[in-house]
Every structure is written in structure tokens, then in C-alpha cells.
Amino acid sequence: xxxxxFKFFLKPFVIEPKGKHVLMxxxxxxxxxxxxxxxxxxxxxxxxxPADAAKYFDKDHSDNLVNLYDxxxxxxxxxxEFVKPDTLQTKSxxxxxxxxxxxxxxxxxxxxxxxxxxxxxxxxxxxxxKNSRPVDLFKIFEDEIFPFIPMGAQxxxxxxxxxxxxxxxxxxxxxxxxxxTPGVLxxxxxxxxxxxxxxxxxxxxxxxxxxxxxxxxxxxIANEANTKLREQKMPVxxxxxxxxxxxxxxxxxxxxxxxxxxxxxHIILTAxxxxxxxxxxxxxxxxxxxxxxxxxxxxxxxxxxxxAIFDRKYQGDDCAKVIFVDDLLISLxxxxxxxxxxxxxxxxxxxxxxxxxxxxxxxxLIHDSIAQRNMSNDWCYYEMYAIDEQVSDGQVPxxxxxxxxxxxxxxxSFFSDYEYxxxxxxxxxxCEKQLLRLYPHNWTIFPKADGTVSIxxxxxxxxxxxxxxxxxxxxxxxxxxxxxxxxxxLNPASHNDSKAKVFRSELILAIDEISQFxxxxxxxxxxxxxxxxxxxxxxxxxxxxxxxxxxxxxxxWYKLEYEGNTYFENIEVEMxxxxxxxxxxxxxxxxxxxxxxxxxxxxTPESAFPAIETVIRDKNTGxxxxxxxxx
Amino acid sequence: MEIGRFYFKxxxxxxxxxxxxRNITDMAxxxxxxxxxxxxxxxxxxxxxxxxxxxVNQIRGVLCGGVQKGQLQPGSVAVVPNTCSAHYLSFxxxxxxxxxxxxxxxxxxLAQTTINKKTVSTLSVFDVAKESEEAYAMADTLREAxxxxxxxxxxxxxxxxxxxxIADLCDVMxxxxxxxxxxxxxxxxxxxxxxxxxxxxxTRDKIAMVLSALTDSDSRLRNEIMKAHxxxxxxxxxxxx
Numbered sequence: 001x002x003x004x005x006f007k008f009f010l011k012p013f014v015i016e017p018k019g020k021h022v023l024m025x026x027x028x029x030x031x032x033x034x035x036x037x038x039x040x041x042x043x044x045x046x047x048x049x050p051a052d053a054a055k056y057f058d059k060d061h062s063d064n065l066v067n068l069y070d071x072x073x074x075x076x077x078x079x080x081e082f083v084k085p086d087t088l089q090t091k092s093x094x095x096x097x098x099x100x101x102x103x104x105x106x107x108x109x110x111x112x113x114x115x116x117x118x119x120x121x122x123x124x125x126x127x128x129x130k131n132s133r134p135v136d137l138f139k140i141f142e143d144e145i146f147p148f149i150p151m152g153a154q155x156x157x158x159x160x161x162x163x164x165x166x167x168x169x170x171x172x173x174x175x176x177x178x179x180x181t182p183g184v185l186x187x188x189x190x191x192x193x194x195x196x197x198x199x200x201x202x203x204x205x206x207x208x209x210x211x212x213x214x215x216x217x218x219x220x221i222a223n224e225a226n227t228k229l230r231e232q233k234m235p236v237x238x239x240x241x242x243x244x245x246x247x248x249x250x251x252x253x254x255x256x257x258x259x260x261x262x263x264x265x266h267i268i269l270t271a272x273x274x275x276x277x278x279x280x281x282x283x284x285x286x287x288x289x290x291x292x293x294x295x296x297x298x299x300x301x302x303x304x305x306x307x308a309i310f311d312r313k314y315q316g317d318d319c320a321k322v323i324f325v326d327d328l329l330i331s332l333x334x335x336x337x338x339x340x341x342x343x344x345x346x347x348x349x350x351x352x353x354x355x356x357x358x359x360x361x362x363x364x365l366i367h368d369s370i371a372q373r374n375m376s377n378d379w380c381y382y383e384m385y386a387i388d389e390q391v392s393d394g395q396v397p398x399x400x401x402x403x404x405x406x407x408x409x410x411x412x413s414f415f416s417d418y419e420y421x422x423x424x425x426x427x428x429x430x431c432e433k434q435l436l437r438l439y440p441h442n443w444t445i446f447p448k449a450d451g452t453v454s455i456x457x458x459x460x461x462x463x464x465x466x467x468x469x470x471x472x473x474x475x476x477x478x479x480x481x482x483x484x485x486x487x488x489x490l491n492p493a494s495h496n497d498s499k500a501k502v503f504r505s506e507l508i509l510a511i512d513e514i515s516q517f518x519x520x521x522x523x524x525x526x527x528x529x530x531x532x533x534x535x536x537x538x539x540x541x542x543x544x545x546x547x548x549x550x551x552x553x554x555x556x557w558y559k560l561e562y563e564g565n566t567y568f569e570n571i572e573v574e575m576x577x578x579x580x581x582x583x584x585x586x587x588x589x590x591x592x593x594x595x596x597x598x599x600x601x602x603x604t605p606e607s608a609f610p611a612i613e614t615v616i617r618d619k620n621t622g623x624x625x626x627x628x629x630x631x
Numbered sequence: 632m633e634i635g636r637f638y639f640k641x642x643x644x645x646x647x648x649x650x651x652x653r654n655i656t657d658m659a660x661x662x663x664x665x666x667x668x669x670x671x672x673x674x675x676x677x678x679x680x681x682x683x684x685x686x687v688n689q690i691r692g693v694l695c696g697g698v699q700k701g702q703l704q705p706g707s708v709a710v711v712p713n714t715c716s717a718h719y720l721s722f723x724x725x726x727x728x729x730x731x732x733x734x735x736x737x738x739x740x741l742a743q744t745t746i747n748k749k750t751v752s753t754l755s756v757f758d759v760a761k762e763s764e765e766a767y768a769m770a771d772t773l774r775e776a777x778x779x780x781x782x783x784x785x786x787x788x789x790x791x792x793x794x795x796x797i798a799d800l801c802d803v804m805x806x807x808x809x810x811x812x813x814x815x816x817x818x819x820x821x822x823x824x825x826x827x828x829x830x831x832x833x834t835r836d837k838i839a840m841v842l843s844a845l846t847d848s849d850s851r852l853r854n855e856i857m858k859a860h861x862x863x864x865x866x867x868x869x870x871x872x
Contacts (some may be wrong), residue, residue: 106817316858494726
């Protein structure tokens with residue numbers, strides 16, 4: 001994306017994520033929100049009339065978004081290049097003072113309806129109402145949602161002709177304009193009463209269609225939000241009711257008198273508590289959710305609604321699907337932020353994401369969540385700062401963007417620049433980061449004398465590597481020589497021992513080997529809530545023997561995936577019941593339980609044992625360990 | 632430089648879809664109340680035959696007709712099919728293009744209109760392959776069934792939504808029939824995806840299956856309908872022809 005003489009950017013500014021997701025930290029005033037608004041303006045331009053789209057780049061127009069320091073009437077605009085991932089074919093579209101070609105084909109139209117722009121306003125809106133007032137979301141829908149939601153029908157003019165305009169915003173703007181623009185609807189000369197002609201009827205039809213279509217859309221959104229709330233086991237449902245737009249209502253007590261007024265619609269949010277079967281506890285709706293639910297529950301409801309709106313968008317394969325997020329969570333506390341980040345990142349598989357924030361803690365939170373999902377390579381990380389006008393060359397504030405590399409990228413960059421000590425140092429940090437990701441959490445810390453805990457460094461972590469491989473039964477296949485690298489390359493360099501030699505050839509091997517860690521996918525099969533709760537069954541059968549052992553995990557349970565192979569973690573379990581075979585103790589490691597059972601069944605040699613993932617299943621669902629969904 | 636544009640293009644299927652445009656009287660008998668009563672009295676086989684009833688007073692946005700057997704209610708025009716199913720004709724007459732024609736191209740500026748045998752007899756319809764006709768007829772059957780629930784409980788937002796979805800499916804499929812060059816140009820395929828839904832081997836309730844196909848975000852049918860809403864603009868010239 002190239003942004004030129006638009007909002008914060010005077011000189012052409014380029015951001016080039018090459019199809020990856022973007023996570024950007026930016027100081028306030030550094031220009032990150034200008035990127036968000038540039039994308040917004042570009043995507044929206046295809047829904048606007050040419051003059052309306054052009055006004056943002058026209059310095060003489062009151063709505064212009066041209067850079068304030070432009071003194072030469074330079075051209076102003078935004079250019080976005082899209083790349084098709086599988087064929088690398090590209091398409092470029094410009095929205096600017098010299099050309100607007102976003103309507104040249106259907107690509108941007110479809111992309112606009114498939115993409116979304118999220119900021120803090122929608123989530124905050126849910127909290128903004130006084131306890132005593134109904135939650136009317138019309139204004140926030142009007143500002144944030146309508147522009148990117150198709151109505152499901154074309155808007156028509158008052159002469160009945162179709163316009164090709166399909167967004168809810170285009171319908172709503174026109175409905176407002178017709179009423180508030182003098183002369184559009186005909187009035188009698190005396191008294192200004194509206195004439196009930198074809199135009200009047202067409203306007204009534206337009207409002208009726210708007211009400212009906214919008215209510216259907218709102219019902220759809222509420223249904224989708226309720227599905228999400230059910231998935232989160234939230235005992236609550238939401239409802240969006242349209243208090244309809246109306247025009248020229250018949251006056252009460254009369255047969256032929258009309259009031260000539262226009263009544264704006266309202267979107268009223270109400271909620272209902274549900275019992276354990278998902279039925280309403282009471283038929284009475286909660287009209288003031290703010291006074292009834294705590295912040296965490298309100299956040300979940302707001303987020304479910306916002307994501308439901310997003311899920312209602314076009315999802316064809318023939319366009320770009322992008323989510324732009326700008327400071328979405330500034331009003332939320334940390335526990336709610338974690339929940340929102342988790343939900344958001346679930347979309348990263350299907351959408352390209354641009355997440356902007358001025359909050360370093362939030363940036364780190366997302367960064368860590370991405371790493372935990374082993375998705376770091378799919379993301380570009382940027383930091384943006386503003387160079388003050390007193391310091392910059394042209395006496396104009398300028399953006400300064402820094403591509404933030406991860407440790408492995410840094411190790412490779414330093415290596416290319418012949419800075420081997422620095423490369424080894426980054427490699428050590430990468431190695432520590434990966435081992436912290438892969439190990440069970442309690443292996444990575446040690447208690448200190450003052451009662452606090454510290455995180456182990458590479459020396460401490462590396463000592464547990466054999467234990468880790470043994471736990472997953474991988475027999476050191478990933479990183480066979482890491483001990484040598486630690487003692488010869490990683491430690492000396494990190495201690496800044498200038499006499500220690502780091503040899504280029506060894507460093508190449510170490511980079512190659514340590515980069516294998518990135519390829520190991522760590523996937524959780526059962527979580528904290530399942531510990532001592534979720535029941536599994538180990539069952540084996542032959543002609544003479546039948547064994548059924550029920551057990552619960554005493555730890556979280558993970559599996560590793562590496563180059564097409566899967567390795568299941570050897571966790572401690574507690575036996576709850578047994579039939580046909582007693583292992584002699586209630587608490588034991590799952591692999592020992594499996595081996596002992598195989599031996600009891602008379603299976604020899606060990607290589608003939610059935611795979612552990614094919615004889616253990618979830619007791620409730622019957623799903624084999626091999627096929628268990630990741631949590 | 633074409634990104635994903637022709638991912639589902641299949642010109643043979645589109646040719647099947649096109650059908651032959653005919654006058655309605657080539658495919659059905661249009662009768663006034665009296666003519667139908669006479670016919671009903673003289674031809675006993677008519678008692679078990681399904682036909683389309685259209686209310687003389689057509690109200691905009693309301694389903695003013697449907698398929699039925701037996702005697703014709705007062706204030707109606709009957710359309711008795713002879714080469715196609717009644718539900719297929721009902722599909723055409725009660726969907727957006729049919730309504731535009733019945734309202735004499737003034738659908739958006741009138742609250743209601745009055746029709747008669749003459750109005751209906753001038754309409755043009757499409758003679759399509761039997762397989763397609765059945766798919767269209769199924770959509771109409773569902774529309775009528777859901778409309779019944781919606782009419783019984785007009786304040787139930789979920790019935791209103793369900794009716795809206797199925798009526799929308801019918802409208803867009805009928806538009807695809809009338810304005811097929813436009814749909815072909817934009818690579819939009821509604822009928823083919825609707826057929827795929829109907830052909831699904833499923834034990835699920837039909838309405839639930841259709842609802843899922845019309846609302847699930849990854850449903851191809853749902854996205855094709857949405858694409859039609861986004862990209863298909865003025866179709867009135869195609870409907871007039």
C-alpha cells in the first residue's frame with residue numbers, strides 16, 4: 001500500500017507486507033491510524049459517486065484529507081496492490097487526485113463487502129449507555145457498520161429506477177436526503193403538507209423495504225451472536241429489534257390527516273438469561289444490560305455481536321478478505337483483552353489481518369499469542385514513530401517505520417552482515433524463546449530464595465531437553481547437536497567474550513538446527529479445566545482378554561507435529577476404574593499404562609503394540625486420541 | 632490479471648439455464664373466475680389439478696397468490712399449467728421479475744395494483760429443462776410454506792427472517808433466469824448452487840438444511856446470492872424484453 005500526501009503522510013509512504021498479516025505498534029501521532037483510514041477510504045471509494053470519492057484528495061474541499069503541510073498542491077492518493085497467493089498475479093487500484101479506478105472491475109466492490117474495519121467504538125458503545133436508558137445501537141451501526149454491509153437489495157430512486165447501490169449506508173443516506181432536501185418530495189403550496197403522489201408512495205415503499213430488510217439483517221446478526229455465545233457457554237441471548245423508521249404518520253383520531261414528520265429508527269439491544277437447556281429463564285427481556293451484567297459478560301456480548309456482523313459479510317473466493325483493526329481494545333481490562341485477542345486470531349486463517357495499536361502491552365499480548373499459535377512466520381511486525389518537524393529534513397513531521405524482526409530473522413540478518421557474535425546472540429535468544437514455548441510451563445521457572453520465581457535461561461533449559469524429547473517420545477530427532485552449539489557458539493557469544501571464536505560454518509549448522517524448533521507445532525488436546533475432570537478410556541480387546549480402563553489427566557495434554565509426524569505427550573493420569581487389568585497403582589504415566597496393558601494382552605514385541613492414539617478415546621464423545629480436536 | 636474471476640464458470644450449465652422465453656399462454660391457461668368455474672364444472676380432472684391463484688388486488692411486498700387445488704376464490708385469476716408444474720409458474724409470477732411485470736414496471740412507486748386475465752396473459756415466462764423446473768418449484772413450495780408460518784405469527788422475527796431468505800432466493804433465481812447474460816458476465820451461479828443443496832444426501836430437516844445453505848457464512852449458495860446483490864445492477868431492460 002502506498003499512501004501519498006494523505007493525512008499524516010506527505011511523501012509517498014509504502015507498507016509492503018507481501019501478503020502476510022501485519023501487527024503494528026505506533027506511538028500516538030506516528031501515523032498508524034492514517035494507514036487504517038487510508039485503507040478505509042480506498043475500500044469505500046467504490047461505493048461512492050465519483051465526486052464524493054474525489055473530495056478527500058481535493059484541497060479545496062472542506063472534507064479533504066490532504067496532508068496539512070502540502071504547499072505545492074501535490075497529488076494526493078492511495079494505491080493498493082493485491083497479490084493472489086497461489087499464482088502471484090497482481091492487481092493494482094488507485095484512489096487519488098489523479099485517478100480513481102476502484103470501480104474498474106468488481107474486485108474492490110467484492111473486497112469491500114468481504115472486509116472489515118474494527119475500532120474501539122463498537123465495543124465501547126455497548127458500555128456507553130446510562131443504566132436507565134435503552135441501549136440504542138443505531139448511531140454506532142450508522143457510523144461503523146452500515147458502510148460495509150450489503151442490504152440484500154438495490155436501492156431505487158423515487159421515480160422507481162434502480163441505482164445499483166446496495167449498502168445499508170447508501171439506502172439510509174438516500175432516505176435521509178429525500179426528507180431533508182427541499183423539493184425532493186412534493187408539498188402543497190399552502191401549509192407544506194406532503195402531496196400523496198407517486199413520489200410519496202415510492203418514499204413510503206423505500207422506508208418499508210429499508211425497515212424490513214434491516215430487521216432481517218439484525219435478526220441474522222443476533223442469531224449468529226447467540227450461536228457464538230452458546231459456544232462460549234454464556235447463559236445469555238441477545239436480541240436486536242428495529243424500532244422502525246416512519247414518515248408522514250396518520251395523526252391519531254383523524255382519517256385523512258398526516259403529521260409530515262420523519263421518524264428516525266432505533267436499534268434496541270435487549271438480552272435474556274438462559275437456563276442450562278438454553279431456554280429463557282423468564283419471558284421478560286433485560287432492557288438495560290449495562291445494569292445487569294458485569295463488564296466481562298458485556299464485553300463477550302459486544303464482541304459476539306461485532307464478530308457476528310463480520311461473519312455476515314460476503315465470503316466468496318474472488319476477492320481480498322482483510323480485517324483492519326485499530327486500537328480495538330483501549331477500553332478493556334487485560335482479561336477481556338486476552339479473550340478478544342483469542343477470538344480475533346481465529347480469523348487469521350481466512351483473512352489477512354492488519355492490527356494497529358498504540359498500546360505496547362497490547363502489542364506484546366498479541367505478539368505472544370501469535371507465537372503460542374506457532375504463527376509468527378505468517379506475520380510482519382512493525383513499529384512506527386514520528387520524526388518531529390524540528391528534526392526532520394523538510395521541517396515536516398515524518399513517519400519512521402521499523403520492521404521488527406524476530407530473533408531467528410535477526411540471527412540470519414547479522415550472519416549476512418558478517419556479524420557472527422551478534423548472530424549467535426540472537427540465535428541463543430531464539431533457542432530460549434522456542435524452548436519456553438515448547439516445554440511445560442512448570443519446567444521453565446525456578447523458585448528463588450525471596451519467594452519469587454525466575455525464568456530459566458538457556459543453560460537451565462537445555463539441561464531438560466532430553467527429558468522433553470523423552471516426554472514426547474521423539475528421541476532427539478529435531479535438534480541432535482544442540483548441546484555442542486550451546487557450549488561452543490551460543491554461550492560464549494552471548495557473554496560477549498571477544499576472545500571466543502564463532503566459526504561461520506558452525507553458525508550455519510546451528511542456525512539450521514535451531515530453526516527446526518519453529519517447525520514444531522505444539523497443539524493442546526486438553527486444557528486446564530479438563531485436569532482431573534475430563535474422562536478418557538483406554539480399551540483393548542482380543543479373543544481371550546478385554547481391558548477397559550477409565551482415567552482422567554492430571555496435567556494439560558499436548559501433542560507435537562513435525563514434518564508430518566505426530567508425537568503425544570506422556571502425561572500423568574489418575575485411573576478412575578478398571579476392568580480386565582489392574583496396573584497396580586492409581587496414578588501413573590499414560591505411556592506406562594499403555595505399555596503395561598499391551599504386555600498384559602500378550603502383544604510382543606513392543607513394535608507390535610497398537611499405537612497409543614488408536615486405543616485411547618474421549619469417554620464422552622468417543623473420539624480417538626488421534627482425532628481429538630485441538631483446544 | 633484476473634483474480635479468481637472464473638473459478639466457477641461453466642458455460643454449458645449456463646446454456647441449460649437460459650431456457651426459451653415464451654408467452655405464458657403457451658404454457659398455461661389463464662382464466663377469469665367465471666371461466667375457471669365453467670372449466671371446473673365441465674372437466675372433472677381439474678379437481679385434482681394444481682394451479683396458480685393470483686389475487687386480483689396485488690399488494691406490494693405481500694405474497695398475493697399461491698398454488699392450490701379445487702375451486703377458485705372470488706377476486707382471483709387462475710393460471711392453469713399445461714406444460715409445466717404449478718409451483719414453477721408460481722415461482723415466476725410471485726418473484727421479483729414477475730411482480731415487476733404485473734405492476735407494469737411501476738413496482739417501486741405503487742402500494743398495490745389490480746390485475747386481470749389480460750394483464751397476466753401478456754406475461755412472458757421461460758420454458759426450462761425439467762430438472763431446473765423442479766428446483767425452481769421446490770423453492771416456491773418452501774416459500775409458500777414459510778409464508779404460512781410468517782402470516783400466522785407476523786411478529787416473530789425469526790419467521791420474518793426465514794421468509795425473507797427464501798423469498799430472496801426465489802427473487803434472485805428468477806432474476807438469473809431473466810437476466811442470465813448479466814449473471815454469466817459476473818460469473819454468478821444461483822440455480823446450480825441451489826440444485827447442489829437439494830441434491831445433498833442428508834437426513835436433516837429440509838427447512839433446516841435450506842436455512843443453513845442460506846445463512847452459513849461459508850455456504851456457496853449464500854455467497855452467490857450476496858454476490859448477485861452486490862454486482863447485478865439494473866435488470867429492468869432484461870425483464871421488459
